[in-house]
Each structure stands twice: as C-alpha cells, then as structure tokens.
Amino acid sequence: MAGPEISPAAIVSHHKAFRAVLDWKKDSLQVLREYLIRWQRSGLAHVDVHGNTILHFLAIDGNASAFKQLFEDGLLTSEMLKKGNLRGDTTLHEAARFGRCNVVEIMLDKDEGLALARNSLGETPLYVAVASGKKDLFDLLKGKLNEDNVTRRRNDGCTLLHAAVVGEYYRLAFEIVKSFPYLAQAQDEKGLTALNLLASKPLSFKSGSAYSFINLGSRSFIPVQLIRCLIYLCIPPMDNRTKSSTDTEDPQNQSDIPQPKTSLWLTKLTSGYRRVLRVSKLLRGVDDIKQNHALAVLLAKILIGDEEDWSRYTYGESTMEPCKDHGQMNDSVSLQRPNLDSTIVSPKNNRMRNPLIQAVENSIEELVEEILEKFPDAAYTVDKNGKNILHIAVEKKDKRLYDYLKTKVHKDVMLTAIDNQGNSILHLATKQGNCPRIVLGHLNQMAWDVCWFKRIWYDSPPHFQYHRNFVGKTASELFQENHVSLRENAEKALKDMNSGLMLVATLIGTVNYATLFTIPGGFVDDKNSASFGRPKFFSTKKEDQVLSFLWYTGVALFSSLIALTAMLLIQLSRFTNDDFFMTLPVRYLGSLAALFVSTIFTIAACAETYLIIEINVNPYQAMWPAIGFLILISIDVVYLTFHYLYFAFRCSVSFTGQEM
Known part of the structure; x- marks a missing residue:
C-alpha cells in the first residue's frame, strides 16, 4: 500500500509525532494535533515497516485521554481509524489486542461499525482480543454487538472458542462456551473442533507436563524437577470463591466456573494459603500452572459433555457441506444458532480427527479417561493406519496409559488386532523411541526398549512371535533391525563412560590404600615399647577417632574395589539385547552406588583427620555441603536407571515362567 510522497519536512514530522506518542509529555498532544492536520486530507502514512500509523501506537499505549481530546477537536475520523497496517489490523484491532478497554469504548462510541472490521486473516477486533486472552474486552465487545457479529469466523473457519483454546485461555473459553454453547461442536476448515485442539495440548494437563512424577527426567536436572513436583502436589486447586491476583483473563470473578463445593473454613484457608504462594515467583509460577491444568480438565469435561454422539469422530465421512470459497469469506458468513450447517469442513479433510486418538498420541490421560467415561464405545475406533488406541499407547511406550486402557477395553480383542500394514501389537512395540517426554541416554533407551518389548511380548498371544507383517518380518527380526544403531551407540557410550569411572575408582582405592599406612600421628617406632607398630594415638583419648578414621578408610577402599570389579564386568560384557534388560543396568547402578559410597567415606575420613590433628x-x-552436592548429582545420574530397574523387576516378577 503506497502512501503519498513524503518530503524531508514530513519525515521529521513523522519522527516527532512518533516520539511524542512514545514519550508522552505536556506538549505531545499539540504535536499530534499538528501532525493530524498535516495528514488529514491525504490520509495517514505508515511510520514503520509493519505499516502501522501513529494512531496504532497511540492505541497500543492505551492513551484514552488523547483519543478523547482528538475526537473533540474533530481531528479523528472513522476512515482514519479504519486504516489498517500491512496485516490489515486497524487501530481498534491493536487496542483490543493489548486490552485497552477505555480506548476501545471511545472508538465504539464514535463508530460501532469499527468492531466489524476484519484484517487479512479475517479476524475481527473481538477475535483478536480473545486470541490475546483479554476477557474484559470480550465482555465489552460482546455487549455492543449482536450475536451474528460476535460469532464471526476467521477465514480458516476458526471461532472465538478455537482462539481461546489455542492461546490456552481456558477461563475465557468457559465464558465463550457459556455464552455460545453451540460453538463447542463447531469445526474449522480442517474439521477440527475445540476438543480436537485441546487434545493436541499435552502441556495443558498434569499427565503431559513436567509436574507429573511419571515424567521425572523430562527436565535437565531431576532434583529440581522433583522439588517443583512436590510443590505442585501441595498446592490446592482453586476454589470458586478464590482467585489469582495475577490473572489477566478474569480479574473480576470466577463464579461461573464449575468447581467442587467446599466448606467456608476450607475456602478461607485455601484463599490465605494462595496469598502466601503469590509472594514467591517460583511458587506463583507453579500455582498458575496447576490452576491452568485444573481449568483444562474442567473445560474438557464441558466439551465432552456437549457431545451427544461420538460416531461423528468414529465413522465415515462428514455430511456437512464444505465452504466453496473459504479463503475469501465475507461478512455474511457467521454461525447460526443453534443450526450448525454452516460449520466449515475442508473438502480435503471430510473425516474429522478423533480427539481420543489425539489424546492417546499425546499421552493425555485425563482426556482419555473423560472420553471413555462417557463414550466407552469410542475405545474401539482406529486411526487411518488401522491402529487402535492400545496399539498407539504401545507405540508411544506409555506404560501408565497402556495399563489403564487394558482395564477399560476388551483387551483380548485389542491385543489381537492387526493394523493396515499387517503389524501386530508386538511389531509396534519394536519401534525405537523414548517413553513420553522423558529424555534418555543411549543405555537407558536401549534398556527401556528391550524391557518394553518383553512387556508386550508377555501380554501378546503366543503365536504373535511367529506372525509376519506385510514386509515379511517377525517382531523379533524387526526389533533387531530397528535397534542395530542404538545398541552400538549404547555399547560405545557405556564403555567410554565406564573407562573414566574405572580410573576414578582406581585413584580413590589407591589413595585410601596408601592412607592406611600413613594414618594421622604415625606409628610407634620404639622397638622396646609394648605398643611397637601400633598407631601412636592408641591408648589415648583419640583412640576412638583413629578407629573411626580406619573404619572410614577401609570402607572407602573396599567400596572402590567393588566398583572397579563391577566396571570390569561391564567392560567384558557381550552387550547382547538381553544384557541390556537387567544385567548391564544392575552392574551400572551397582558400580555407581559403590563409587558413591567410596567417595562419601573418603570425605568422612578426611574430616576425621582434621579432628584428630586438631586443626582449628x-x-x-565443608563436609556436609559436599555430601549434599554429591547426593543431588547422584540422584540426577541414577534416577532414570533406578526407575527403569524397578519397572523391569516388576515385569519379571509378574510374568515369571514366560520365556522369549
């Protein structure tokens, strides 16, 4: 969009007006008056690369008094306010995006038709406000527009509810569903409903976040993640009479949000507890996340409750008419309540995505449970590749969801099903990959893959070990093929790390061995003494301290020898697939435990030496901080292996007698 030719004087005027808006002073209003008089006839010029005008920046800053005065002076017209930037956003769009309610009210008092303006994406100011989580703007604009204008879609068919869910503004989504319940089932041009979008957001639920104990290891330092999980666990869910002081979506109230009923004293206690939480930035952040998770679950219940028949996700093609020209939607395209015939479905995607399949793919347990609670028959749907939800859980290596689904479905039917490529559930268990959201090293990954394959092997029908898919491979052959590279990487990584740890264990053992012959105070060297060859501090008040020193040194020495032996066994292993199941993880964990004990007792012996020689x-x-630091490091290093061994041991005990 080309503006009028700009003279050097005009460029200075742009700069001066822009500076006046950014650094508002007493004379800034007069500067804007002169600027608008200059450009009133030829039209406002763009002052940045995004095509924004001075009025856009004035709206972003929320300078309501300036707008009011300029309107009174007759320097602002509807045409000037309708001028869009390169994205088509008008001044009202920007005011709505940043929640400038006063500015929006002043503009709408001048011309309510400004609220109907649409940018290049087809977004109205109301849509922009919802996409930015501005509930106060939603309430304001909803009250000034009729229902057809409020529920106008974007060019891609997204509704206000889609925008709120995409932005994870779930409290605002509650308000939208309450005001326009028929939006719960509305689809965009891809056939996605708000429930579809919610099913693609695992971080909005506890089971998909780093605050679930099952996901320990998804953050880089496990002890810190564990502390945050404990804080999360101790925070109570928000009551309907309490609210977060930093909530930008609904600063007024939450009375419309369905919450479990609680007694008055418990409500007061929770409210006071939450005020304490808001003091710390860490606690405030965890609190916000927990409340958002609770809101996501409540929204899911409402959206699922509004579904009357799951068959539209499960079977066949949609019978809804596609929009002939969804790329150029005009103002007449809006939702008709309660008629949903205008719901947009892309001609290329007539079949709607199944939220249950999405929830299983993203390991969102809460959503899976809610859907199956109302629609048990939904469990028997399949995706485009012919995989049922149990297949997908196995493929994702989600052990908790897998165990849950086995209790909710006819597991014999699900376990014996074959997908479109002829793969059994055992074939799907051979895929290489992490369990959901946990970052594993080569050793833990290989061990987990072997264990998971064995776990599914135990559940599968016996004949599946001979079953071949359409490529002609059994599950065992496919596992070997998929894990050649991972097994080699795991072997190399373990040997390299083991070599370094062997050097450390050898050094610690050597130091403690030498220390036994150079104990504090030395030995009695008088051959005529009855205590010849014994430590000098024996038979003195320091004898107990010397004995403790020798005890610490001896334990450190023998622990280092045990660690060295376990590491030699690792180095001499054959590194077969079965070795990664139990043998290598046990040796690895045992060697690290022995090395840890050796290090701790070496530090204790050092501290005891200072006490014996009475250094001030x-x-x-220094000792306790050092030990605490070693404990934190050890937890971070061994937790995933320890957790794996616990799971592997349970599998071994549960399926004793079954062979692979």
Whole structure:
C-alpha cells in the first residue's frame, strides 16, 4: 500500500509525532494535533515497516485521554481509524489486542461499525482480543454487538472458542462456551473442533507436563524437577470463591466456573494459603500452572459433555457441506444458532480427527479417561493406519496409559488386532523411541526398549512371535533391525563412560590404600615399647577417632574395589539385547552406588583427620555441603536407571515362567 510522497519536512514530522506518542509529555498532544492536520486530507502514512500509523501506537499505549481530546477537536475520523497496517489490523484491532478497554469504548462510541472490521486473516477486533486472552474486552465487545457479529469466523473457519483454546485461555473459553454453547461442536476448515485442539495440548494437563512424577527426567536436572513436583502436589486447586491476583483473563470473578463445593473454613484457608504462594515467583509460577491444568480438565469435561454422539469422530465421512470459497469469506458468513450447517469442513479433510486418538498420541490421560467415561464405545475406533488406541499407547511406550486402557477395553480383542500394514501389537512395540517426554541416554533407551518389548511380548498371544507383517518380518527380526544403531551407540557410550569411572575408582582405592599406612600421628617406632607398630594415638583419648578414621578408610577402599570389579564386568560384557534388560543396568547402578559410597567415606575420613590433628577448622562445614552436592548429582545420574530397574523387576516378577 503506497502512501503519498513524503518530503524531508514530513519525515521529521513523522519522527516527532512518533516520539511524542512514545514519550508522552505536556506538549505531545499539540504535536499530534499538528501532525493530524498535516495528514488529514491525504490520509495517514505508515511510520514503520509493519505499516502501522501513529494512531496504532497511540492505541497500543492505551492513551484514552488523547483519543478523547482528538475526537473533540474533530481531528479523528472513522476512515482514519479504519486504516489498517500491512496485516490489515486497524487501530481498534491493536487496542483490543493489548486490552485497552477505555480506548476501545471511545472508538465504539464514535463508530460501532469499527468492531466489524476484519484484517487479512479475517479476524475481527473481538477475535483478536480473545486470541490475546483479554476477557474484559470480550465482555465489552460482546455487549455492543449482536450475536451474528460476535460469532464471526476467521477465514480458516476458526471461532472465538478455537482462539481461546489455542492461546490456552481456558477461563475465557468457559465464558465463550457459556455464552455460545453451540460453538463447542463447531469445526474449522480442517474439521477440527475445540476438543480436537485441546487434545493436541499435552502441556495443558498434569499427565503431559513436567509436574507429573511419571515424567521425572523430562527436565535437565531431576532434583529440581522433583522439588517443583512436590510443590505442585501441595498446592490446592482453586476454589470458586478464590482467585489469582495475577490473572489477566478474569480479574473480576470466577463464579461461573464449575468447581467442587467446599466448606467456608476450607475456602478461607485455601484463599490465605494462595496469598502466601503469590509472594514467591517460583511458587506463583507453579500455582498458575496447576490452576491452568485444573481449568483444562474442567473445560474438557464441558466439551465432552456437549457431545451427544461420538460416531461423528468414529465413522465415515462428514455430511456437512464444505465452504466453496473459504479463503475469501465475507461478512455474511457467521454461525447460526443453534443450526450448525454452516460449520466449515475442508473438502480435503471430510473425516474429522478423533480427539481420543489425539489424546492417546499425546499421552493425555485425563482426556482419555473423560472420553471413555462417557463414550466407552469410542475405545474401539482406529486411526487411518488401522491402529487402535492400545496399539498407539504401545507405540508411544506409555506404560501408565497402556495399563489403564487394558482395564477399560476388551483387551483380548485389542491385543489381537492387526493394523493396515499387517503389524501386530508386538511389531509396534519394536519401534525405537523414548517413553513420553522423558529424555534418555543411549543405555537407558536401549534398556527401556528391550524391557518394553518383553512387556508386550508377555501380554501378546503366543503365536504373535511367529506372525509376519506385510514386509515379511517377525517382531523379533524387526526389533533387531530397528535397534542395530542404538545398541552400538549404547555399547560405545557405556564403555567410554565406564573407562573414566574405572580410573576414578582406581585413584580413590589407591589413595585410601596408601592412607592406611600413613594414618594421622604415625606409628610407634620404639622397638622396646609394648605398643611397637601400633598407631601412636592408641591408648589415648583419640583412640576412638583413629578407629573411626580406619573404619572410614577401609570402607572407602573396599567400596572402590567393588566398583572397579563391577566396571570390569561391564567392560567384558557381550552387550547382547538381553544384557541390556537387567544385567548391564544392575552392574551400572551397582558400580555407581559403590563409587558413591567410596567417595562419601573418603570425605568422612578426611574430616576425621582434621579432628584428630586438631586443626582449628570445623571440617563439617565443608563436609556436609559436599555430601549434599554429591547426593543431588547422584540422584540426577541414577534416577532414570533406578526407575527403569524397578519397572523391569516388576515385569519379571509378574510374568515369571514366560520365556522369549
């Protein structure tokens, strides 16, 4: 969009007006008056690369008094306010995006038709406000527009509810569903409903976030993640009479949100508890996340409750008419309540996506449970590849969801099903990959893949070990093929790490062995003494301290020898697939545990030495922080392996007698 030819003087005027808006002073209003008089006839010029005018920035800053005064002076017209930037956003769009209610009210008092303007994506100011989570703007604009104008879609068929769910503004989504319940089942041009969008957001639920104990290891340092999980666990869910002080979606109230009923004293206690939480930035962040998770579950219940028949997700093609020209939608395209015939479905995607399939793919347990609670028959749907939800859970290596689904479905039917490529559930268990959202190293990944394959093997019908897919491969052959590279990488990584740890264990053992012959105080060297060859501090008040020192040193020495032996066994292993199941993880964990004990007792022996020779230093001031640091590091290093061994041991005990 080309503006009028700009003279050097005009460029200065742009700069001066722009500066006046950014640094508002007493004379800024007069500067804007002169600027608007200059450009009133020829039209406002764009002042940045995005095509924004001075009025766009004035609206972003929320300077309501300036707008009011300029309107009174007759310097602002509807045409000037309708001028869009390169994205088609008008001044009202920007005011709505940043929640400038006062500015929006002033503009609408001048011309309510401004609320109907649409940008290049087909978004109205109301849509922009919802997409930015501005509930106060939603309430304001909803009250000034009729229902058809409020529910206008974007060019791609997205509704206000789609926008709220995409932005994860779930409290605002509640308000939208309450005001326009028929939007719960509305589809965009891809055939996606709000429930579809919610099913693609695992981080909006506890089961998909880093605050679930099952997902320990999804963050880089496990002890810190564990602390955050414990804080999350201790925070109570928000009551309908309490609210977050930093909530930008609904600063007024939450009375319309369905919440479990609680007693008055518990409500007051929760409210006071939450005020304490808001003091700390860490606690406030965890609190916000927990409340958002609770709201996501409540929204899911409402959306699922509005579904009357799951067959539209499960069977065949949609019978809805596609929009002939969804790329150029005009203002007449709007939802008709309660008629949903205008719901847009892309001609290329006549079949709607199944939210249950999406929830299983994203390991959202809460959503899976809610759907199956109301629609048990939905469990027997399949995706485009012919895989049922149990197949998908196995493919994703989600052990908790897999165990849950086995209790909710006819597991014999689900376990014996074959997908479109002839793969059995055992074939799907051979795929290489992490369990949901947990970052694993080569060793833990290989061990987990072997264990998971065995776990599904135990559940599968016996004849599946001979079953071949359409490529002509059994599950065992497919597992070997898929894990050649991973097995080699795991072997190399374990050997390289083991070599370094062997050096450390050898050094610790050597130091402690030498220390046994150079104990504090030395030995009695008088051949005529009855205590010849014994430590000098024996038979003194320091004898107990010397004995403790020798005890610490001896334990450190033997622990280092045990660690060295376990590491040698690792180095000499054959590194077959079965070795990764139990043998290598046990040896790895055992060697690290022995090395940890050796290090701790070496530190204790050092501290005891300071006490024996009576140096004017308190060794415990350094010893306990050092031990605490080692404990934190050890937890981070061994947790995933320890957790794996616990799961593998349970599998071995549960299926004793079954052979692979």
